[in-house]
Amino acid sequence: MKSYSLPLVVTLALLVWSVAGLAQDVERSEVYPVNGIFVSYDEADHEIVVIHEEVPQVMRAMRMMLRLPEGEPAPQFTHGDKIRFGMQRRAVQGHQWFAMDLEPLPEETALVLPEKALEREGLK
Ligand SMILES: [Cu+2]
Numbered sequence: 001m002k003s004y005s006l007p008l009v010v011t012l013a014l015l016v017w018s019v020a021g022l023a024q025d026v027e028r029s030e031v032y033p034v035n036g037i038f039v040s041y042d043e044a045d046h047e048i049v050v051i052h053e054e055v056p057q058v059m060r061a062m063r064m065m066l067r068l069p070e071g072e073p074a075p076q077f078t079h080g081d082k083i084r085f086g087m088q089r090r091a092v093q094g095h096q097w098f099a100m101d102l103e104p105l106p107e108e109t110a111l112v113l114p115e116k117a118l119e120r121e122g123l124k
Helices: 005-027 114-121
Strands: 033-043 048-050 060-068 082-091 095-104
Touching: 048 082, 048 095, 060 114
Parallel strands: 060 095
Antiparallel strands: 033 048, 033 082, 048 060, 082 095
């Protein structure tokens, strides 16, 4: 019977474990807290459009469409409301970004948002 060295077995086990860990990370990223402005809600696709601030290390400030998870209630915001939400990348039909736990922000909250996107939405 062939015997395997312990270091080899440990190395292989660690390799399998880390690859599984990476796959898990792709499946669902951490939830990043984001501030922005609510633009619109598409009921048929359960998606929102927002203009959000930069998410450090993750995404620049931009106008963006995000899916809402199943079970997330239809947002009650109107065009131009300042909001806060969690942003998460999930591996669903490719990689897609989801928004969850939408909350209102006080109207006086200062946001750093791209001028072009604000102009495009008539918010400037
Ligand atoms: Cu974005």
